[in-house]
Amino acid sequence: MTESHSGGCHCGRLRYRFDAPLRDIAHCHCSICRRTTGGIVTTWITVPLSSFHWIQGSAAAYASSATCTRYFCSHCGCNLALFTTQSPDTLDVTVATLDDVEQALADRHIWTESRLSWLTLDGHLPEEQQEVIF
Numbered sequence: 001m002t003e004s005h006s007g008g009c010h011c012g013r014l015r016y017r018f019d020a021p022l023r024d025i026a027h028c029h030c031s032i033c034r035r036t037t038g039g040i041v042t043t044w045i046t047v048p049l050s051s052f053h054w055i056q057g058s059a060a061a062y063a064s065s066a067t068c069t070r071y072f073c074s075h076c077g078c079n080l081a082l083f084t085t086q087s088p089d090t091l092d093v094t095v096a097t098l099d100d101v102e103q104a105l106a107d108r109h110i111w112t113e114s115r116l117s118w119l120t121l122d123g124h125l126p127e128e129q130q131e132v133i134f
Contacts, residue, residue, distance in 0.1 A: 007098040009078035015056035030111035044092040
């Protein structure tokens, strides 16, 4: 049986579902994530693009780089997902927007070359200076 997970934005106008296990979860330390989310780190889960569905509302899109498009709620501003042409069969979803975020444990750090020097988080996890596309 396929796992199903759901989530949404702060104001509730956007809801999503994906049918995939909670794996391939990374703490991203890149400066673009910091500036687009307002957080010091963003934790993403990578899911098959075909498993992801918006079930309520329509997300706004922002091209944050030549290869990445970020999806967010135009009402509350919540950052929900990221698509990159570098991995066209997957979508990254912000773990913090999952309904049951407690189950989504990170398995690595990515873009650690951009990590803030004073941040200590999950020191036991493997680190990648840049993201390795699987």
